[in-house]
Amino acid sequence: MTASTVVAPGPPRTRRGSGTATTLLVAAALLAAVVASLAIGPRALPPSVVLDALAAFDPTNADHLIVTEVRLPRTVIGLLAGLALGPAGVLAQGLTRNPIAEPGILGLNTGAALAVVLAIGLLGIRSLTAYVWFGFVGAGLAAVVVAGVAGVGGRSATSPATLALAGAALTAGLGSVTTAILLTDPNAFEDYRFWQVGSLAGRDLGIAAQAAPFVAAGLALALLCGPTLNALALGDDVARSFGRHVRRDRAVCGVALVVLAGAATAVAGPIAFVGLTVPHVVRALAGPDHRRLLPLAALAAPTLLLVADVVGRLVAAPREVQVGIVTAVLGAPVFVWFVRRKRFVR
Amino acid sequence: MTQTQRSGARPGSTAPTIAPGSALAALRSARSRSRRRVGLVGAVLAAAVVLAFLATVSLGDYPIPPGDLLTSLVGAGPARVEFVVTRLRLPRALAGLAVGAALGLAGALFQRLLRNPLASPDVIGVGAGASAAAVTAFTLFGLSGAGVSAAAVIGAAGTATLIVVLARRGGPGGGLQGVRFVLIGVGIGSALLAVVSWLMTTASLTTAQQTLLWLTGSLNGVTWAATTPLLVAVAVLVPLALVAARALPRLELGDEAAAALGLPVERARLALLAVGVLLVAAAVAVAGPVSFVALVSGPVAARLAGPGRGSLPHAALVGALLVLAADLIARHLLGDVPLPVGVVTGVVGAPYLLWLLARSRTRGAT
Numbered sequence: 001m002t003a004s005t006v007v008a009p010g011p012p013r014t015r016r017g018s019g020t021a022t023t024l025l026v027a028a029a030l031l032a033a034v035v036a037s038l039a040i041g042p043r044a045l046p047p048s049v050v051l052d053a054l055a056a057f058d059p060t061n062a063d064h065l066i067v068t069e070v071r072l073p074r075t076v077i078g079l080l081a082g083l084a085l086g087p088a089g090v091l092a093q094g095l096t097r098n099p100i101a102e103p104g105i106l107g108l109n110t111g112a113a114l115a116v117v118l119a120i121g122l123l124g125i126r127s128l129t130a131y132v133w134f135g136f137v138g139a140g141l142a143a144v145v146v147a148g149v150a151g152v153g154g155r156s157a158t159s160p161a162t163l164a165l166a167g168a169a170l171t172a173g174l175g176s177v178t179t180a181i182l183l184t185d186p187n188a189f190e191d192y193r194f195w196q197v198g199s200l201a202g203r204d205l206g207i208a209a210q211a212a213p214f215v216a217a218g219l220a221l222a223l224l225c226g227p228t229l230n231a232l233a234l235g236d237d238v239a240r241s242f243g244r245h246v247r248r249d250r251a252v253c254g255v256a257l258v259v260l261a262g263a264a265t266a267v268a269g270p271i272a273f274v275g276l277t278v279p280h281v282v283r284a285l286a287g288p289d290h291r292r293l294l295p296l297a298a299l300a301a302p303t304l305l306l307v308a309d310v311v312g313r314l315v316a317a318p319r320e321v322q323v324g325i326v327t328a329v330l331g332a333p334v335f336v337w338f339v340r341r342k343r344f345v346r
Numbered sequence: 347m348t349q350t351q352r353s354g355a356r357p358g359s360t361a362p363t364i365a366p367g368s369a370l371a372a373l374r375s376a377r378s379r380s381r382r383r384v385g386l387v388g389a390v391l392a393a394a395v396v397l398a399f400l401a402t403v404s405l406g407d408y409p410i411p412p413g414d415l416l417t418s419l420v421g422a423g424p425a426r427v428e429f430v431v432t433r434l435r436l437p438r439a440l441a442g443l444a445v446g447a448a449l450g451l452a453g454a455l456f457q458r459l460l461r462n463p464l465a466s467p468d469v470i471g472v473g474a475g476a477s478a479a480a481v482t483a484f485t486l487f488g489l490s491g492a493g494v495s496a497a498a499v500i501g502a503a504g505t506a507t508l509i510v511v512l513a514r515r516g517g518p519g520g521g522l523q524g525v526r527f528v529l530i531g532v533g534i535g536s537a538l539l540a541v542v543s544w545l546m547t548t549a550s551l552t553t554a555q556q557t558l559l560w561l562t563g564s565l566n567g568v569t570w571a572a573t574t575p576l577l578v579a580v581a582v583l584v585p586l587a588l589v590a591a592r593a594l595p596r597l598e599l600g601d602e603a604a605a606a607l608g609l610p611v612e613r614a615r616l617a618l619l620a621v622g623v624l625l626v627a628a629a630v631a632v633a634g635p636v637s638f639v640a641l642v643s644g645p646v647a648a649r650l651a652g653p654g655r656g657s658l659p660h661a662a663l664v665g666a667l668l669v670l671a672a673d674l675i676a677r678h679l680l681g682d683v684p685l686p687v688g689v690v691t692g693v694v695g696a697p698y699l700l701w702l703l704a705r706s707r708t709r710g711a712t
Contacts, residue, residue: 099529104536149704166703168469172638173696179562180689184680189558190551197543272536321544328540335533336512339526 019292022285026299033306037075038067040310042317074200076208077267078309078323081200082274082302084215084264087222089275090282090297091257094229094290095250102275103139103261107170109270111142112262113196114174121181121188131195132210132266139262146170147254198271198324200309211267218259219298225253226291233288271324273331274301280335304331384660387651391663395443398670402439403431405674437573438565442669442687444573444580445565445629446639450665451587452625453640454647454658458594459618465528466641467626471535473635475505476627478538480634481557485549494560495572495631502627509534510619563636563688565673572632579628584662587621590614591658636688638695639665645702668695 039050045063052058053067085103092101103109115138119125125134149166182189228249231239236246264271282296308326315321403419404410408430410418418428453466460470467473479501483489489497512534513527542561546554559566593614596604601611626640647660672690679685 105532145700149700166700168641169696169699169703172641172692173700176562176637176689176692176696179558180685180693182558183555183562183685183689184683186551186555189555193543193546193554197540197547272540276533276536322547325540325544328537332533332537336530339529339533340512 019286023296023299026282026285026296026303030299030303030306033303033310034075034079036310037078037306038071041066041071041313042320073203073205073208074309075306076205077200077203078305079302080208080211080215081264081268081271082305083219083298084260085271085274085305086278086282086297086299086301087219087294088257088260088264089277089279089301090290090293091222091225091229091253091260092275093279094225094232095253095257097233099280101167102273103257103265104270104272104275105171106167107142107146107174108139108258108261109265110171110174110178111138111140111145112136112265113192113270114138114178115141116195117178117181117188117192120191121185126191129207129210132207132263135266136214136262139265140258142170142174143254143258143261195269197322198269198327199322200268200305201320201322203267207267211263214259214263218256218263221252221256222260222298223294225249225256226289226294228253229290229294233290269324271305272328273335274304274327277327277331277335278304280339384651384657388660388663391650391660391667395663395667395670398667398674399439399443402442402670402674403435406430406435406677433570437570438568438673439670441568441573441576441632442565442673443666444576445633445636446643446666446669447584447662448580448625448629448665449636449639450643450647450668451584451658451662452622452629453642453665454644454661455587455591455618455622455625456640457644458658459597459615459622460528461598462528463645465531466644467622468635468637468640469535470528470531471509471533471538472502472506472531472623472626473630473640474535474538474542476502476630477561477635478541479504480560480630481542481545484560485545485553485557491571495575498631499627502623502630505534505538506619506623510616559686560634561688562686563634563691564686565633565669566684566686568632576628576632579624583621583625583628587618587625588658590617590621593618594658633669634686634688636669637692638688638699639668639691642695642699643668645699649702 038054039045039047043063043066045066049063050067053061053064054072057068058064089102092103092106093099095101096106112135115134115136116131119130119134125131146166149169178192182192228244231242231244232246232249239246239249261275278297278301279293282293282300286292286296304327305323308330309323311330312321312323312326315326400412400415404412404415410427410431414424414427415431418424418431421428449467453468456465456467456470457463459465476498480494480498483494483497487493509527509531512530542557546557549557593604593609596607596609597611597614599607604611604614629636643661643665644657647657647664650664651657651660668691669687672694673687675694676685676687676690679690
């Protein structure tokens, strides 16, 4: 074996089955989830009606309207939010080298939430379309603060614990400001308590169109981050010795993370658990190589979101349970199961 | 290099040839210096807690001069002053003291036991369990007062038990080792918080607002009915915690070394967890999950006093000081609108922790 093969930074080939099969499986699951999201709801519609609504739309038919005006936007919103949240979770965990990192723990969701509350409470804005931009700015500012405090991009290596601790501090601080505003302004609270659970309902395709470019850009950037995250997983020093420009790489992936987390929060509100659970699930399927984890997470997260949304429509019909709550309640046992497996913790 | 040369050249220097006796003396003097610092910091903190306590009792819409305050505390003051002090202010001040001490101590216990600065009870789901149970009690069942407190205690204890059971049965190498326990706690905590969010959307606006107030952590309207059980609980639990904490230095050596030193590792760990959870439950039952106190007290105390056994009582003092001072600010910040104490602990605690992190990073420490 020559020296050059020894120092090659590529991760070892994974032992767990063939990559294509896994990808196909996850993609098939996503397809099934999309179909389910269009076909299943509190009002039972036969598949032929759903197909007609998409192929030969009749605006006077109430059943067609349910499909195109209610189920289709929800499905698209779920797809977009999932596409953003899955890779965002992988990025957050890879960048911080911390298995419990996710946009929520890093404080990005609270940043977005505070910005939205400020928009409702101080500026009197009450439209979901405008929340998109505030959510975005809030998540971005929170990320800048956390990264600045934890010294991401500084000369010395950033400790994952510091980063997570900074996120927790920011979460608590911004959460308190949010609470203070909400306690003094009942109207803002009335709007906020429905926004803060995370839901795919009540959003139209305009919001999807608004956020789509951001999701696309963030996703493209995130998919480029695979090799970076693989190198960072070995530690900053080792990554540097492979010739990686650690600071710049981290900054690029951090931007991808903020864009994705901000866009997801903007379209669907803060959705718990998807960013935390999905990376662990795809890691169990595909091994530790981030180049495969990122696209797989982008396929798996929308699946989870759409399935959770369908469950939420049915479980308490005619009322519905918002998707953010279903993902948390469904995701927690899955997450605990993964954590409890023998080899999960070294 | 130059350092050793210079000191070696200096006559009478001990650097090149350390006699065993002088090294021991140096060690001893360093130890007594750190012990003196621990004692000094403790005394200063205790004095600050006393000051904050007195300020809580004497400041307010009806200010009470220090002279009247002292006489009414011993029961010899004017009737009006005595009513305000013993009926209105004292239960609140004592509750703040006890809540802060309990949260600070519990947070430091968890953090040292699980060897993770993030592993304070509010992060790993114990606080979420208490919140979910309490919010269920008053949104779905319309309970209030003692019913909500009981629900919070049951919720905290139940969640902690669930997490411990799940973490223990994780196969060989499972046990209560830090990472698994923390991860399971975070997972269960997020699910419970989602349930809380959902309950808030189903409740009426008024109930939801009360929920939000409680979730933030508030001492508003605390009476003797809530304070007395809390004081009893804390008076029992704090000594227990300090006794149980005597196992911590050995646990920190690692499981095998601790077992070799004759420590029943799992039992010691369970005892510490149980005391910590009960402390949190007692505090949350009265004041709600006051944000940040449990997370921040331990690190602050360790930084003030230097790491070591002394930092647990210090964490309790820091917690008490934090809650009392924050409650003072919360009551007077917005004039007529009394904010809940949790808003201030969060707003003040967060920048402090951020600053601490930024500073320790530039200095090269952890």
